[in-house]
Amino acid sequence: MKTLLVTMLLFPAAGALFQALPGRMLSRRLAGWAACAAVGGALAAAVAALSLTLGQGQTWAVNLCGWFAGEGFQAQASLLYDPLAGFMAVTVTFVSLLIHLYSTAFMREEQGHARYFCYLNLFVFFMLVITLADDLLFLFLGWEGVGFCSYALIGFWHQDTANVTAGGKAFILTRLGDLGLVAALALMAGMWGGASVSRVASEAASLAPQTSMILGFLILLAAVGKSAQLPLTVWLPDAMAGPTPVSALIHAATMVTAGAYLLMRLTPLLAHAPVVLEATALLGAFTALYGALAALAQRDIKRILAYSTISQVGYMFLAAGCGDVPGTMFHLMAHAFFKSLLFMAAGCLIRAVGGEHDIFRMGARLRREMPGVFVLFLCGAVSLAAMPLTAGYFSKGRVLADALSLPGWPYVLSAVLGLEAAFVTALYAFRLVYTALAGSPDDPAPHTPDTGMRRMELPLWPLAALALVFGFVNPPEVFGLKAWLDAALAGGLGHPAHAAPPIRVEMFVAALDAALALAGLWLARRMYGPGRKPASDAAWMSATGFGLDALYATLVAGPYRKLADFTAVRVDGAVLDRGVGGGAKAVLALSRAVSSLATGRVSTTLRALLASMAVALVYLALRLA
Amino acid sequence: MIVPFEHILILATALFVLGAACAAMRRSVIMILVGVEIMITGAAVAFVGASLRWQTLDGQAAVILVMGLAAAEVAFGLALLVHARRRGGSLEADGYTGLKG
Numbered sequence: 095m096k097t098l099l100v101t102m103l104l105f106p107a108a109g110a111l112f113q114a115l116p117g118r119m120l121s122r123r124l125a126g127w128a129a130c131a132a133v134g135g136a137l138a139a140a141v142a143a144l145s146l147t148l149g150q151g152q153t154w155a156v157n158l159c160g161w162f163a164g165e166g167f168q169a170q171a172s173l174l175y176d177p178l179a180g181f182m183a184v185t186v187t188f189v190s191l192l193i194h195l196y197s198t199a200f201m202r203e204e205q206g207h208a209r210y211f212c213y214l215n216l217f218v219f220f221m222l223v224i225t226l227a228d229d230l231l232f233l234f235l236g237w238e239g240v241g242f243c244s245y246a247l248i249g250f251w252h253q254d255t256a257n258v259t260a261g262g263k264a265f266i267l268t269r270l271g272d273l274g275l276v277a278a279l280a281l282m283a284g285m286w287g288g289a290s291v292s293r294v295a296s297e298a299a300s301l302a303p304q305t306s307m308i309l310g311f312l313i314l315l316a317a318v319g320k321s322a323q324l325p326l327t328v329w330l331p332d333a334m335a336g337p338t339p340v341s342a343l344i345h346a347a348t349m350v351t352a353g354a355y356l357l358m359r360l361t362p363l364l365a366h367a368p369v370v371l372e373a374t375a376l377l378g379a380f381t382a383l384y385g386a387l388a389a390l391a392q393r394d395i396k397r398i399l400a401y402s403t404i405s406q407v408g409y410m411f412l413a414a415g416c417g418d419v420p421g422t423m424f425h426l427m428a429h430a431f432f433k434s435l436l437f438m439a440a441g442c443l444i445r446a447v448g449g450e451h452d453i454f455r456m457g458a459r460l461r462r463e464m465p466g467v468f469v470l471f472l473c474g475a476v477s478l479a480a481m482p483l484t485a486g487y488f489s490k491g492r493v494l495a496d497a498l499s500l501p502g503w504p505y506v507l508s509a510v511l512g513l514e515a516a517f518v519t520a521l522y523a524f525r526l527v528y529t530a531l532a533g534s535p536d537d538p539a540p541h542t543p544d545t546g547m548r549r550m551e552l553p554l555w556p557l558a559a560l561a562l563v564f565g566f567v568n569p570p571e572v573f574g575l576k577a578w579l580d581a582a583l584a585g586g587l588g589h590p591a592h593a594a595p596p597i598r599v600e601m602f603v604a605a606l607d608a609a610l611a612l613a614g615l616w617l618a619r620r621m622y623g624p625g626r627k628p629a630s631d632a633a634w635m636s637a638t639g640f641g642l643d644a645l646y647a648t649l650v651a652g653p654y655r656k657l658a659d660f661t662a663v664r665v666d667g668a669v670l671d672r673g674v675g676g677g678a679k680a681v682l683a684l685s686r687a688v689s690s691l692a693t694g695r696v697s698t699t700l701r702a703l704l705a706s707m708a709v710a711l712v713y714l715a716l717r718l719a
Numbered sequence: 720m721i722v723p724f725e726h727i728l729i730l731a732t733a734l735f736v737l738g739a740a741c742a743a744m745r746r747s748v749i750m751i752l753v754g755v756e757i758m759i760t761g762a763a764v765a766f767v768g769a770s771l772r773w774q775t776l777d778g779q780a781a782v783i784l785v786m787g788l789a790a791a792e793v794a795f796g797l798a799l800l801v802h803a804r805r806r807g808g809s810l811e812a813d814g815y816t817g818l819k820g
Contacts (some may be wrong), residue, residue, distance in 0.1 A: 694815070695812075695813045695815075696751070696812040696813060696815055697743065697746065697812060697813055698752070700742055701743050702744050704739050704742075704743055
C-alpha cells in the first residue's frame, strides 16, 4: 500500500519536474503526452489502491518521513488512506487525466506549453497531497500548493494584465480563508503538539465543546475560502481568465472541491460541534441559491459555469453540514464529472466561434456544425439541471433529502433554499443550452472551424457517459437498488454513522426534484426557447453577482487604497523621507564644518599639533600633581 | 652632578618651547626646519640630563638615535627645500596645500 501511495504522489511530481527541466526541449506533442503519462500513472496507482481497500474497509496510515520537529511539536509527511481518500484520489486523477488529454489538443498552439503542463502536473500533485495527507501541516503544504498553481495557471496568459490581476485576486482571497486553517493548526499544535487527521478523529470526543466549536469554525473558514462560498465567492468568476482546461481543473477536480473534502475529512471533529454543522449547511444552501441566481443573468458562458460551480459546491457544503460524508462525496464526484464536461465542451464552443464567450452570439448553427459537442454539452447540462435519472439528479436529491430529514430550523431553511436553487439551476442550465445552442442571434460571431476539434471531443465522451449514469452507484432506496458508494465509504475513518434519509423523505424529494427540473426546463423553453427573442440585456442585480465585487471594492479595497495613498504621501513622503533626508543633510553639514578645518596649510597643522600637545601635557601635569 | 637636574629640565623646556614657537610662527621652510631642530635638541638635553641623574646609559643611547633622526630629518627637509625652490621659487611652507579638505 505504501508503494502504491508513494507512486501515486511521485508520478505527477516527477512529471512536473520533467516538464520544468528537460520538457522544454521536447516537441509540444511529446511534452503533452509525458504530462498525460504522469497523471495516467497516478490514476493507475489510485485505482489499484482503491481496489485493495474496497473489500476490506480498512484504513492505512503510512509515515513517509519526519518533516521537522521542534520544542514539543512535530510534523511528519504522513499519509492516511481510507475509502474516502481512495475515491477522492481516483476522481482527481481520472478527471485530471481527461483534462490533460484535452489540453494536448486545446493548447497545441500556445506558447509556453512546458510551463503549462508543469503547473498542471504540479496541481494534481498538490491536490493528491491534500487528498492523502494525514498530518495537517503536510495537508497545508498541498493546500497552499494548489493555491499557488491556480494563481500561476489563471494568469497563464500573463501578457494581459487583467489575467494576472485575476490570478492575484484568486490568490489573495483564498489566503483569507487559509488564515482559518493556520489558526486551527496552531490551536491543535498547541493542544497536542502536532495535528493530523487521525489525531483529530481520535481526540475529537475528548475536546471541550467550545474548543471544538472554535476549531470547527476556523476549518469552515478555510473551506469557505478554498471553495469560493459566500462571502469569499468573488475570485471564482474572475478565475475564468485562465485557459478553459484550467477552469475545468480548478472547478471540477481540484481547488474548489478541496474545501468540501477538508470538511469531509474532518467530519469527526465537526460532528462534535453541531453549531458549525448547522452554519455549514446554511452557508452552503445560501451559496447554492446565490450562485444559481447569479448564473441566471450572465452572458459569458464561462462565468455562467463559474457561478454554477459556486452553487453546486454550496450543495456539497449543505451535505457536509448534514454530516453526510458519502452524500457529499457522491455529489462531489457527480459534479466533477458533469462540470469538467461542461467546461471542456464550452471550450470547444468558444474555440469554434473564435474566442467569443457571449452565449447570445453563438446560436443554433453551432449545434448543426458540431453535433458531437452539442450532445456532450447537453449531457452535462441535463446532469447539472438534475433531470431525472442523471447523476446530478441522484446526488442532489440525496443532499436535499439529508437536509429535509434533519430536525431544527437551520436544516429546514437550508432545504427550502436548496429546493429553490434546484429550480433556478434547471432554469439557468437550459437557458444556457437554448441560448447558446438553439438560439438565432442577431449578431452571430464568425464560425472558425478548428482542426483539433475531434481530439478535443474524444476525452469528453467518458465524462458524458458518467454524467448520465454515475448516479446509479448510489441511488436512493426508493429505487430498490443497492447504494454501492454508501457501502464502500462506510468503512472510512471514524466517520459517525450517518443514517440514510427515511424513504418517505426520499420519495418526496425525488418527485419534487424531478418536478422542479422539468419546471425549469419548461420555463427556460418559454423564455429562451427556439423562436423567442430573449431580452438579452439581463441588467439585474444578479448580473454582477449581486454587487458583491463592488461591495468589496468600496468596503475593503477603497479604504485600503486610501490608506495606501495616505501612507505614501503623508507617512512615507512627509515623515520618513524627510527624516532620512534631514539626517543626511545634518551629516553633510557636519562634514563641511570639519573639512573647513583642514586648510592644508602646514602652519595650521603645526599649530594644531602643538596646541593639542600642550593640552595633553597640561592634562598629564594636572593628573600627576 | 654639579648642575641640579631641575635646571637642566628648565633649559630643555626653554629650548623646546623656543623651537616650537619658531616652527609655528615662521613661514619659511628653512626656519621651520631650524625650529624643529631646536625642539629635538631640547629633547636630547632632557635625555642626557636624565641619563646623568639616574646613572644609566639609556638616555645617552637615545640621544645618539635622536642625532641620527635629526640628520635624516635635515636631509628630508633640504630635499623639500630644493623642490620648493624648483616649483615656484618661494620657500613658503604654506604653498603646499595638497591636503586641503
